[in-house]
Amino acid sequence: MAGATRKASKTGAANAITADLVAVLVAVTDGEPKIMTIANDGALPSGPFEFAHRSLQTGLRAWVEAQTGHPLGYVEQLYTFADRGRGGDAKSPHSISISYLGLTREDKVGQGFQAHWSGWYEYFPWEDQRAGLPTSLAKTLASRLRAWAKSAETTGLQRERWQRAAITFGLDERDWNEELVLQRYELLYEAGLIPEAARDRRSTSAVIPGRPMTGDHRRILATGIARLRAKIKYRPVVFELMPAEFTLLQLQRSVEALAGRLVHKQNFRRLIEQQQLVEETGAIAADTVGRPAKLFRFRHGVLAERAVAGTKLPLSRT
Amino acid sequence: MAGATRKASKTGAANAITADLVAVLVAVTDGEPKIMTIANDGALPSGPFEFAHRSLQTGLRAWVEAQTGHPLGYVEQLYTFADRGRGGDAKSPHSISISYLGLTREDKVGQGFQAHWSGWYEYFPWEDQRAGLPTSLAKTLASRLRAWAKSAETTGLQRERWQRAAITFGLDERDWNEELVLQRYELLYEAGLIPEAARDRRSTSAVIPGRPMTGDHRRILATGIARLRAKIKYRPVVFELMPAEFTLLQLQRSVEALAGRLVHKQNFRRLIEQQQLVEETGAIAADTVGRPAKLFRFRHGVLAERAVAGTKLPLSRT
DNA sequence: TCGATTATGCTCAGGATAAGTATAAGCCAA
DNA sequence: TTGGCTTATACTTATCCTGAGCATAATCGA
Numbered sequence: 001m002a003g004a005t006r007k008a009s010k011t012g013a014a015n016a017i018t019a020d021l022v023a024v025l026v027a028v029t030d031g032e033p034k035i036m037t038i039a040n041d042g043a044l045p046s047g048p049f050e051f052a053h054r055s056l057q058t059g060l061r062a063w064v065e066a067q068t069g070h071p072l073g074y075v076e077q078l079y080t081f082a083d084r085g086r087g088g089d090a091k092s093p094h095s096i097s098i099s100y101l102g103l104t105r106e107d108k109v110g111q112g113f114q115a116h117w118s119g120w121y122e123y124f125p126w127e128d129q130r131a132g133l134p135t136s137l138a139k140t141l142a143s144r145l146r147a148w149a150k151s152a153e154t155t156g157l158q159r160e161r162w163q164r165a166a167i168t169f170g171l172d173e174r175d176w177n178e179e180l181v182l183q184r185y186e187l188l189y190e191a192g193l194i195p196e197a198a199r200d201r202r203s204t205s206a207v208i209p210g211r212p213m214t215g216d217h218r219r220i221l222a223t224g225i226a227r228l229r230a231k232i233k234y235r236p237v238v239f240e241l242m243p244a245e246f247t248l249l250q251l252q253r254s255v256e257a258l259a260g261r262l263v264h265k266q267n268f269r270r271l272i273e274q275q276q277l278v279e280e281t282g283a284i285a286a287d288t289v290g291r292p293a294k295l296f297r298f299r300h301g302v303l304a305e306r307a308v309a310g311t312k313l314p315l316s317r318t
Numbered sequence: 319m320a321g322a323t324r325k326a327s328k329t330g331a332a333n334a335i336t337a338d339l340v341a342v343l344v345a346v347t348d349g350e351p352k353i354m355t356i357a358n359d360g361a362l363p364s365g366p367f368e369f370a371h372r373s374l375q376t377g378l379r380a381w382v383e384a385q386t387g388h389p390l391g392y393v394e395q396l397y398t399f400a401d402r403g404r405g406g407d408a409k410s411p412h413s414i415s416i417s418y419l420g421l422t423r424e425d426k427v428g429q430g431f432q433a434h435w436s437g438w439y440e441y442f443p444w445e446d447q448r449a450g451l452p453t454s455l456a457k458t459l460a461s462r463l464r465a466w467a468k469s470a471e472t473t474g475l476q477r478e479r480w481q482r483a484a485i486t487f488g489l490d491e492r493d494w495n496e497e498l499v500l501q502r503y504e505l506l507y508e509a510g511l512i513p514e515a516a517r518d519r520r521s522t523s524a525v526i527p528g529r530p531m532t533g534d535h536r537r538i539l540a541t542g543i544a545r546l547r548a549k550i551k552y553r554p555v556v557f558e559l560m561p562a563e564f565t566l567l568q569l570q571r572s573v574e575a576l577a578g579r580l581v582h583k584q585n586f587r588r589l590i591e592q593q594q595l596v597e598e599t600g601a602i603a604a605d606t607v608g609r610p611a612k613l614f615r616f617r618h619g620v621l622a623e624r625a626v627a628g629t630k631l632p633l634s635r636t
Numbered sequence: 637t638c639g640a641t642t643a644t645g646c647t648c649a650g651g652a653t654a655a656g657t658a659t660a661a662g663c664c665a666a
Numbered sequence: 667t668t669g670g671c672t673t674a675t676a677c678t679t680a681t682c683c684t685g686a687g688c689a690t691a692a693t694c695g696a
Contacts, residue, residue: 015368016334019414049400050333051412056400080398080416082367082374094369096337096416098398163622233631249642259631267632267685269644290642291692304481313551313577314585314654567673585654587675592652608673609661632685 017094021060022046022217024078024099024224025070027106027117028241031253034106034117035221038067041118043214044221049098060100069110074103074240078223086200086216099220101227103240120225121260122211123218126169126184127225129176129260137209142171144208148191178259181226185219194218229259236277239298247285247293248272277302335412337367339378340535342396342417342542343388345424345435346559349571352424352435353539356385359436361532362539367416378418387428392421392558396541404518404534417538419545421558438543441536443527444487444502445543445578447494455527460489462526466509496577499544503537512536547577554595557616565603565611566590595620 023045025036038045045067053059061072082096109115121128125137133141149162168183170176188208189197195212196219212218232238238255252268272278278296285293341363343354356363363385371377379390400414427433439446443455451459467480486501488494507515510523513530514537530536550556556573570586590596596614603611 015336015366017337017367018333019335019337048333049335049412049414053412056398056414077397079395080374094367094371096367096374098414160622167622167624247643255631261631261633264632264685264687265642266644266646266687270684271632288642289694290640291644291694293643304478304485306485313573313579314582314589316580316582316655565674582654582656583673584656584675584677588653606673607663608671609663609675611674 017096019049020046020095020097021049021056021063022097022099022220023060023064023072023102024221025064025068025072025102025104026120026224026228026241027104028254028257029106029117031257033120033257035120035123035224036064036068036070036109036115037118038113038115039214040114041116041122041211042217044217045115046097046217056098057100064102067113068115069113070104070107070115072102072104074237076101076227078220078227081216081220083216086219097216097220099223101224103228103237105241105243120221123213123221124181124185124225125209127178127181127260129178130256130262140208141169144193144206145169145171145187145191148193176261178261179226179230181229182219182222185222189219225258232258236298236302239277242298245281245283245295245297247288247295248278249293251278251296275302335414338364338413338415339367339374339381340364340415340417340538341378341382341390341420342539343382343386343390343420343422344438344542344546344559345422346572346575347424347435349575351438351575353438353441353542354382354386354388354427354433355436356431356433357532358432359434359440359529362535363433364415364535374416375418382420385431386433387431388422388425388433390420390422392555394419394545396538396545399534399538401534404537415534415538417541419542421546421555423559423561438539439578440529441531441539442499442503442543445496445499447496447578448574448580458526459487462511462524463487463489463505463509465523466511494579496579497544497548499547500537500540503540507537550576554616554620557595560616563599563601563613563615565606565613566596567611569596569614593620 023036025045027034027036036045037043045064047059047063047067049056049059053062056077057075060075064070064072078099078101080096080098082094106117109117126133126141132138145165146162149158149165152158152161164187166172166174168177168180168187185194188194192198193206193208194210195207196216198207199212213221228237232255238251238258241254241258242251248269249265251272252263252265255268256262277299279299281295281297283295285295341354343363345352345354354363355361363382365377365381365385367374367377371380374395375393378393382388382390396417396419398414398416400412424435427435444451444459450456463483464480467476467483470476470479482505484490484492486495486498486505503512506512506526510516511526512528513525514534516525517530531539546555550573556569556576559572559576560569566587567583569590570581570583573586574580595617597617599613599615601613603613
């Protein structure tokens with residue numbers, strides 16, 4: 001019965017849809033996280049999944065290479081989106097977006113490509129908390145969010161909205177949680193505080209700083225940033241973004257750039273060293289201010305030796 | 319240029335594909351993790367994504383309800399698969415599977431449905447390490463894996479294979495890592511030790527215990543188990559699987575069932591209590607052996623109060 | 637030589653974790 | 667009624683991890 005239904009509808013072309021592959025391609029240069037963009041910096045590299053592609057990943061690699069001239073290295077799947085009405089295309093046939101996160105070192109983009117590296121904080125100014133937020137932005141955000149909360153109908157809803165805003169944005173003495181990138185973006189969308197919300201015909205008040213993107217690409221980007229910020233804490237993925245040799249400060253700056261927060265220098269070094277993630281090259285960094293630093297390289301061995309980092313269950317030995 | 323290419327191929331129906339929605343629906347009963355299965359326990363609930371569905375999730379909910387009579391509660395996306403050759407359908411038109419993880423309490427399945435709850439360890443006997451593996455299974459596994467490693471061409475490859483097997487299966491004095499469910503399944507597939515590998519026309523030697531499924535459903539199930547095992551450690555999702563009131567031991571047994579490992583009783587309680595995840599109902603469990611235990615309920619407040627659990631960067635306060 | 641800047645080593649307190657001991661509170665059979 | 671079995675629950679102890687800060691080293695340039 002249910003099985004029959006399933007088989008029947010599987011053969012017909014009635015339910016044919018199209019699938020887009022979208023890439024969040026990240027690099028870090030001079031302590032700034034960048035993403036690869038096309039279409040005058042308003043879109044992420046993307047293209048349809050076609051018959052010719054052997055798998056989703058190969059399709060993605062083909063598109064990114066075609067659009068940016070940049071071959072992909074480390075890649076992992078992010079999320080599959082398919083909401084109608086998000087991205088402006090309310091009445092179009094079903095189209096889903098399968099998004100990927102890619103990590104590389106910045107590289108010159110080939111001639112004749114419209115691709116560029118753009119700083120990701122252009123799209124999410126509020127996500128850079130390394131020097132604290134500029135006072136003006138902090139004030140704008142807080143007041144707009146408060147206004148949105150107040151505009152709810154019942155006091156219960158008002159309280160609920162403000163609690164959500166306070167948790168995601170670290171207001172009311174709460175700590176900032178750098179991983180809530182997507183939640184913050186979705187809240188701003190819901191509150192009508194970003195251009196995408198206006199475009200999708202939701203009521204909007206004034207809009208907050210931050211460059212918009214086509215479709216729901218900024219949402220996909222938020223998903224990618226969130227994933228990366230979570231992942232650098234338990235997997236050695238930062239090294240995909242580093243040159244072959246680097247100083248510990250450069251490594252720290254890269255992590256800080258991605259996390260949007262500052263870390264404690266000495267403890268950061270202790271962490272890196274005790275996990276034996278790096279080894280000295282023997283060389284010393286040149287062209288530096290202050291005491292010259294040792295150069296390190298990633299110990300690729302760790303990938304084979306260990307599986308992951310941590311558990312949190314009070315396991316029993318017996 | 320690249321942009322033009324993209325638009326051109328986006329309009330035509332040339333790249334139309336079909337998308338299947340697949341659900342890993344989990345419940346825990348009497349300390350055993352179950353999954354909802356159809357087709358004589360050989361497949362997961364699934365169906366094509368259709369025009370009528372407003373979003374992926376609604377489509378999934380519709381299919382699961384139609385096939386099992388069981389409405390979905392908590393749902394999260396797992397992964398999108400699209401490899402040709404996996405699932406036997408090498409020459410079929412492109413079809414992708416978008417998989418979801420759902421958590422519920424076990425419930426009677428409506429009359430006339432082919433759906434059942436099956437213990438998930440029937441499909442992955444080696445994943446239940448609560449009582450250690452049955453000696454026979456442990457021996458079979460180890461020897462088959464060793465044989466597979468030895469069958470590599472160069473000694474380098476042999477060593478590499480054995481290292482992978484040892485890490486994922488906790489051999490050679492290594493610790494068992496309960497989260498590597500998918501890696502273990504993929505390794506067994508690659509080694510030709512499971513029926514699915516034979517079906518996809520890879521060379522197989524003898525096969526290992528564990529019920530196969532259609533297509534790559536067992537791979538999807540492995541993905542779901544892995545996700546759930548990871549998630550119970552940092553998000554209070556176990557409570558989706560618990561009745562309204564429960565004792566701490568029941569909670570512990572559920573966690574152990576999912577993780578496939580035993581936990582330290584006293585420390586488990588301390589963890590739960592210090593995180594204030596539960597509150598006493600005031601009632602006492604009836605029908606028990608031994609000293610009666612207090613009944614607890616989940617404190618739903620925590621979902622609003624906190625965002626998540628933990629970070630691992632040595633953040634700086636200044 | 638002093639001051640600025642970065643590198644690097646080390647200490648210390650507090651909290652979290654793993655493991656185990658001890659006691660309480662029920663049931664049941666002898 | 668008691669002793670044994672089972673589970674609940676309270677505490678203790680040693681160890682490790684983490685956040686924070688102090689101190690010293692090495693280099694450059696004014």
